[in-house]
Amino acid sequence: MDNKVVYTFQYKNPTSANVYLWLATPPDTKHQQVINEKKTPPCQKNEDTIGNKISFYEIKPNETIKASYKIQLLNNTEDTLPELTQEEKNYYLRSTPMVCVNEEVRDIASLVTKGVENPKEQAKLLFFYIVKNYKYKFPPKARGVTHFLKSKKGDCGEFSFLFAALCRAIEIPCRIMVGAFTGGNHRAHVWNEIYLEQEGWIPVDTSMAATVKRQLWRYFFSPFQTLFWKTYFGKTEHQRIVFSIDTEHQPVPAYPKAIVQNKQPYSPFDIAGEPFIWGKDLVQNKIPYFQPMYLYYEDQKPLKDRTENFLGLWNVQETGKQKLTLLVRSISGYIALLFAIFYFSTNWDLLSILFPFPAFLFCLSFVIRKERVLFFSFATVFFGIIMLLVSMGAISTIL
Structure with a gap:
């Protein structure tokens, strides 16, 4: 049965200067379709080559922008399988700072899938490998495949980055789905989809599989279903939405060049091996990901450490x-x-x-x-x- 959810978002500029904000509109996929949208008119809109729709806002001090979406969750399969162009295949096989396909990743992927030719079976072996060897921990100390390989502990983002890197290392197109669970505020989540020629895009959720297998208590009273852990290869519980697809996005319009006069008050976070200040930096000239937004704030004072200051206030309800x-x-x-x-x-x-x-x-x-x-x-x-x-x-x- 198809279900409808309501997703609401708002952001209030908490600073004494302008905030520039890029907000993702939930894309249409085979698992969801936006059927109604209301939002503060943006200064500019942009759609990239993989289906992300990004609205740009220039927000004055104490000004608030709002957006709401009614989304149909689709529990079906495509009538016709999507065919990826060579350009799309290359995009979902690329190596990036956060999804780094390096020699270590290639060696692991080759060893885990040794003797197996079928892409779906190869991806399933990689799924089992990650679930067995990596543990869920939030918040992570750093982001990116390189750090996760060493620590073997991370959140849903780290699980999805590594799975994407391993798949891409053996020529399986894989994308990262950035979104949230239904049932409340800020239930952020990240998972994957792999492309198979006979099936199209299918979901894979390594972090849910790992936590359901080892830490089911996390979800015991949660407002969404949990599946048997192996089922998360090829299926989800149908209680989630996608904000944006994949990572490292080109900001349109161009991201301002931040002049941070005093870096000492800030709390840099390690992303792809480099110190990163959220709202002041890019990852090699790209926005790391939209969950569901990214920003630049002119104020030289660091933002207070509150979720709504960095990601806005958002809620997804059935x-x-x-x-x-x-x-x-x-x-x-x-x-x-x-x-x-x-x-x-x-x-x-x-x-x-x-x-x-x-x-x-x-x-x-x-x-x-x-x-x-x-x-x-x-x-x-x-x-x-x-x-x-x-x-x-x-x-x-x-x-």
């Missing part, structure tokens, strides 16, 4: 039945928690009698949304039986 069941979960969960807290602090027996009712609704919402179904099915049955026994006891008391 609609219809999915939104309703999530609301029921939230309300019933809080009620059950309050009942439990007050019971243990007051020993009021009535609260222990009432507790199973919101707990039942809380667990049932997971089953309806197909999230951790096995566990929450047992929990739903358990609280359902308790509810029945409590109700029968209350009826017998009245009679």
Whole structure:
């Protein structure tokens, strides 16, 4: 079944000077389609060769820009397979500072896929290799394939950069999908798609596979499904959107040349082996990625370390039945928690009698949304039986 989500974005200039901002419009892919768009009119629009639509804004102090999108999530396959031009193939096989296809990467890719000729099976072996040997850690100490190979710890971005590099090393076109999960504010995520001639673009999510396999507790009460870890090769849970495709984008209009008079107050971050100041620098004259924006701020004072100052405020929410069941979960969960807290602090027996009712609704919402179904099915049955026994006891008391 196809689902609709609403994605909202806003950015308020927190400085005393102008902010220049490049904002990505969610692209149309085989998994999503923008069906409605409203936003502050940009100064300039640009579309690159791979489908990214970027709006440019010049924002005055205390000025706010806003954007909202209604997006149809498509759970289908293409009627006709897309054919990549040679230029597109070269683009998705290229080596970049963040997705560095160096000798070490080529050696690993060759060793892991030794004796296997089929591109899909080769990509699957690379998927298993990363899941087995690399661990999820947020925030990472640096970004880029070179650092990730050494530390073997990183977030979803690092997983996707390495998988792309390994695929490109053995001539499998691979792109990086930069986006977010549904269900709240700033649920940023990055994954991959590989191109296979017989299937077109298919999703691969190494970081979700690794965390579901080793750290399922991270998602136990989250508002989206988790699949069996191996399933993340070729499939996703259908609860995510894409902000932009791939990394290292040419800024249009040109990025201002930053004159940082005093670098000491800033906190540089290592990207591709170089110290990088977000909002003042580029990666070899390119914007590293849009999630969902990038900026340049004229103010010489460093921005306060808040997500909204660097990435804006954004939210992705489901609609219809999915939104309703999530609301029921939230309300019933809080009620059950309050009942439990007050019971243990007051020993009021009535609260222990009432507790199973919101707990039942809380667990049932997971089953309806197909999230951790096995566990929450047992929990739903358990609280359902308790509810029945409590109700029968209350009826017998009245009679």
